[in-house]
Amino acid sequence: MEPIIKVEKLKKSYKKRKSKEIVKAVDDISFTVNKGEILGLLGPNGAGKTTTIKSICGLLKPDSGVITVNGINNQNKRLQALKHISAVLEGNRNLYWRLSVRENLEYFAGNRGQSRKDVAGKIDDLLVKFNLKEKENELVNRLSRGMQQKLAIAVAMLAESEVILLDEPTLGLDVETGYEVREMLREIVRDYNRTIIISSHDMDVIQDLCDRTVIINHGNIVTDDKVENLLRLFEVRAYSITLGGLLSEQQHQLLLQKFPQLEYTPDTVQSILEVDLTKSEEIYDLFDVLKLEHTPVEAIDRKTVNFEEIFMRIVKGEKQHALV
Numbered sequence: 001m002e003p004i005i006k007v008e009k010l011k012k013s014y015k016k017r018k019s020k021e022i023v024k025a026v027d028d029i030s031f032t033v034n035k036g037e038i039l040g041l042l043g044p045n046g047a048g049k050t051t052t053i054k055s056i057c058g059l060l061k062p063d064s065g066v067i068t069v070n071g072i073n074n075q076n077k078r079l080q081a082l083k084h085i086s087a088v089l090e091g092n093r094n095l096y097w098r099l100s101v102r103e104n105l106e107y108f109a110g111n112r113g114q115s116r117k118d119v120a121g122k123i124d125d126l127l128v129k130f131n132l133k134e135k136e137n138e139l140v141n142r143l144s145r146g147m148q149q150k151l152a153i154a155v156a157m158l159a160e161s162e163v164i165l166l167d168e169p170t171l172g173l174d175v176e177t178g179y180e181v182r183e184m185l186r187e188i189v190r191d192y193n194r195t196i197i198i199s200s201h202d203m204d205v206i207q208d209l210c211d212r213t214v215i216i217n218h219g220n221i222v223t224d225d226k227v228e229n230l231l232r233l234f235e236v237r238a239y240s241i242t243l244g245g246l247l248s249e250q251q252h253q254l255l256l257q258k259f260p261q262l263e264y265t266p267d268t269v270q271s272i273l274e275v276d277l278t279k280s281e282e283i284y285d286l287f288d289v290l291k292l293e294h295t296p297v298e299a300i301d302r303k304t305v306n307f308e309e310i311f312m313r314i315v316k317g318e319k320q321h322a323l324v
């Protein structure tokens with residue numbers, strides 16, 4: 001696949017105003033985004049996602065590193081590179097509040113040199129797609145936050161740039177609107193052939209929409225993998241074992257030595273052991289410990305793991321163990 005965005009050895013630090021402490025917001029990260037791919041940029045608060053997004057769309061000057069868009073360096077040839085990118089940044093909806101929905105779309109199209117006549121049909125399509133048709137003459141400041149967000153995404157779509165950056169597209173939206181925006185993004189992904197980078201805390205957004213996810217923590221990339229690979233990797237390893245009784249203290253300790261992440265829910269009738277196995281053969285080590293006291297095994301099930309859980313485990317550093 002052909003990379004459209006290349007981020008190479010990106011570094012950016014900030015100096016805190018009061019304490020003068022240096023914060024390494026992004027510390028030497030590199031990744032690529034391929035044409036037509038939907039990449040999720042994921043990480044806990046303060047991980048460095050916004051700094052990365054702003055560096056890609058030329059709003060921040062990195063301390064070092066190179067970012068290219070379609071092979072064009074976004075520092076040396078800023079305007080040329082940015083022609084290929086539209087961004088919807090969190091907290092900055094890029095909209096004119098005193099213009100109507102349609103006027104906003106026309107205004108931003110005009111700004112990009114597209115004539116009103118040329119874009120009329122596209123605007124109609126987007127208004128329908130984004131469920132904004134009924135509101136086309138409403139002033140933006142009278143729209144709900146969710147509708148403003150949808151309009152901001154529609155404005156970015158209209159620009160027809162190959163790459164769209166979305167910073168926290170569902171943040172602060174109520175559940176229903178968040179769901180609607182997600183559906184909308186899914187349609188965009190399906191119907192328009194764009195490359196999209198989504199930064200989000202919303203695991204459903206990432207799991208639903210993204211092909212691949214780059215997870216950042218403390219300014220470093222902790223994983224760069226296909227979402228389906230991560231789901232498979234963790235799903236295969238997670239077991240739930242039902243025991244017909246309790247473990248002895250010695251058994252519990254032995255198991256904890258072997259499986260430090262083990263979770264044990266004791267019950268005199270049915271205890272549950274939840275354990276991640278790096279290799280499936282490890283289950284025999286577990287059986288050996290159970291045999292010591294002839295503890296009966298009633299059931300062995302694969303545990304379903306959701307993406308949120310996977311994210312937490314990766315951020316806590318378990319991925320490295322999983323891959324050894």
Ligand SMILES: Nc1ncnc2c1ncn2[C@@H]1O[C@H](COP(=O)(O)OP(=O)(O)OP(=O)(O)O)[C@@H](O)[C@H]1O
Nearest residue numbers: 014015016023025043044045046047048049050051
């Ligand atoms: N202008 C700034 N001045 C000082 N520190 C900053 C500035 N912008 C970001 N930081 C710090 O850099 C680090 C990374 O911030 P960044 O906003 O990139 O993270 P993020 O992953 O987008 O977080 P969030 O999900 O909370 O938006 C954080 O520790 C943040 O406090």
